[in-house]
Amino acid sequence: MRIVKKLTAIKVSVMLLIIMFDWDVVIIGGGPAGLTAGLYLSRANRRTLLLDKDTPGGYIRNIELIENYPGFAEGVAGAQLAAQMVAQAKKYGLEIENGEVIGIEVFSGTRYVGCANGQGFTTNAIIIAGGSKNKKLGVPGEAELAGKGVFECAFCDAGHYAGKVVAVCGGGDAGVTEALYMSKIASKVILIEAMPALTADTVLQERIKANKNMVVRTGTKIEAIIGKDEVEAVELLSGGKKETLKTDGVLVHIGLDPNTDYLEGVVPLDENGQVIVNGNMASEVPYIFAAGDIRGGSPRQVVTAVGDGVVAAIAAERMLQEEG
Numbered sequence: 452m453r454i455v456k457k458l459t460a461i462k463v464s465v466m467l468l469i470i471m472f473d474w475d476v477v478i479i480g481g482g483p484a485g486l487t488a489g490l491y492l493s494r495a496n497r498r499t500l501l502l503d504k505d506t507p508g509g510y511i512r513n514i515e516l517i518e519n520y521p522g523f524a525e526g527v528a529g530a531q532l533a534a535q536m537v538a539q540a541k542k543y544g545l546e547i548e549n550g551e552v553i554g555i556e557v558f559s560g561t562r563y564v565g566c567a568n569g570q571g572f573t574t575n576a577i578i579i580a581g582g583s584k585n586k587k588l589g590v591p592g593e594a595e596l597a598g599k600g601v602f603e604c605a606f607c608d609a610g611h612y613a614g615k616v617v618a619v620c621g622g623g624d625a626g627v628t629e630a631l632y633m634s635k636i637a638s639k640v641i642l643i644e645a646m647p648a649l650t651a652d653t654v655l656q657e658r659i660k661a662n663k664n665m666v667v668r669t670g671t672k673i674e675a676i677i678g679k680d681e682v683e684a685v686e687l688l689s690g691g692k693k694e695t696l697k698t699d700g701v702l703v704h705i706g707l708d709p710n711t712d713y714l715e716g717v718v719p720l721d722e723n724g725q726v727i728v729n730g731n732m733a734s735e736v737p738y739i740f741a742a743g744d745i746r747g748g749s750p751r752q753v754v755t756a757v758g759d760g761v762v763a764a765i766a767a768e769r770m771l772q773e774e775g
Contacts, residue, residue, distance in 0.1 A: 474500045476767055477564045477574040479552045480710075482509020483753050484743025485580035486536040487760030488767075489545040495768050500572060501540075502564070504551035508533025509582055511753055513606045515632050518654075520753050529606075532753075552581070555717050555739070562738060575774070576767045579714070579726060579734075579741040580760065583707035583751070588620060592676030593703070600682025600700045605629040609636045615699035616641070618685055620673060622649035626704040631658055633702065634665050641698065643687070644669045645705075676701055709745045721747040732763035740767055 476492050478485045481503030492499040501507070511517065514529030523532075541547065550566040555577065557563075565571045585603045587593060593601055602608045605619075609632060617637045619630040622644030628651075634640045642649075642659070647670050649656055659665055671689040676682060684697045709725045718734040718741070719727045725748075726734055726741035733740050742759035744751045749759070 474498050474572060474574040475771060476500075476576045476578060477502065477562075477572050478578045478580055479564065480509070480579065480581035480743070480745070481505075481507030481537070481547065482580060482582045482743055482756060483511065483533075483536060484582075484745075484756040484760040484763075485509070485578065486540045486545075487757045488578045488580060488742060488764040489547075489760075490536075490540040490543060491761060491764035492768060493540065493543040493545040495764075496544075497768065497771065499545055500574070501545055501547045502550040502552055502566065502572075503547065504549065504567075507537045507547050513604045514628070515606050517753060553713050555714070557717070557736060557739070575771060576738040577740070578732075578760075578763045578767060579718075579739065579745055580743045580756075580763075581710040581745050583709050583744045585704060586706040586708050588673055588676075588703055588705065590673055590675050592678065592682075593701075596676055596678050596682050596701075599680060600678060601676060602700065602702055603704065605632040605702060609633055612637050612700045614638045616697065617700040617702060618643055618673070618696065618698045619702045619704065620644075621704035621706070622646060622651060622667075622669065623704075623706070624651045624655060625707075627651035627655045627659065629702055629704050630665065631655070631662065634662050637700075638664065640665045641696065642667045643671050643673060643685075645672045646670070673701070707744065707751065711745060723747070725749065730762075731766035732759055733766055738767075738770065 475497040476499045478489050478501040489499050489501045511529040512533045516526040517529050518526040553567050554565040561573050613636050616639045617633050618641045620643050630640050630642045671687050673685050674688050675686040677684040684695050687694050711724050718736050721727050726746050728741050728746045732742050740763040742763040743756035
């Protein structure tokens with residue numbers, strides 16, 4: 452009799468353990484897309500877990516001012532918008548845990564999400580919303596001087612370059628936004644773009660023209676970053692001629708690569724490494740969705756990431772309802 456009771460207790464303990472790690476939906480990535488999906492699913496009373504290797508909120512936490520997000524006529528600080536998104540999702544029951552996802556396994560009746568810290572979670576559905584990481588220049592000196600004058604976030608690190616000269620690589624919206632913020636703190640900002648012209652929107656380009664301590668160099672490539680213990684200069688190639696330009700820092704913002712390294716062989720990816728999805732943000736693998744910058748064809752805007760999160764959450768909810 453005692454043996455039976457003991458075995459029953461063990462079975463109950465195992466069942467409780469399984470329930471603790473069993474979710475209706477696991478969301479990978481805590482940016483606008485992931486948080487929006489989490490908000491919708493939690494409001495639908497789905498047991499939803501969001502995993503993020505960093506502080507939830509995503510890249511927008513590092514943007515000084517977002518001016519094209521509807522509802523904020525004067526713009527909104529990226530950190531403020533991120534904090535409000537997190538608070539709203541948590542209010543409706545979204546569980547958020549810190550964890551770097553390194554693998555997904557698909558089984559006939561469930562899916563498994565594995566993290567670098569050894570944790571693993573079973574789930575009915577997965578929404579991949581891990582966003583992107585900054586592209587590298589891939590030039591000599593970049594890796595060696597990372598954190599010693601080579602950096603990626605003006606909002607985070609601009610204070611180290613007060614009164615100094617900084618070269619900013621990247622003439623798109625993100626690069627120009629970073630350069631404009633740096634110009635408030637650095638004595639001089641040199642914006643370097645490999646293409647013949649900047650690709651940032653007209654409003655941002657007009658601000659550059661009105662900025663007295665900014666210099667724009669288009670059709671120019673950085674060939675190397677020079678320095679021993681810290682950045683001292685950059686080697687440029689322009690019009691077939693090389694030159695050395697003295698600078699105290701190099702901010703790199705030339706584009707984005709999706710965080711999909713761990714998804715090779717799990718879901719189909721396009722030529723840019725983004726997850727291929729249909730109109731419902733569903734991949735070809737049942738119960739796996741993708742939203743935000745990480746999905747193919749994304750315009751990489753905050754507002755579209757939010758929309759993707761909504762679509763993915765509604766599609767996942769419908770799939771779960773049909774499953775019963």
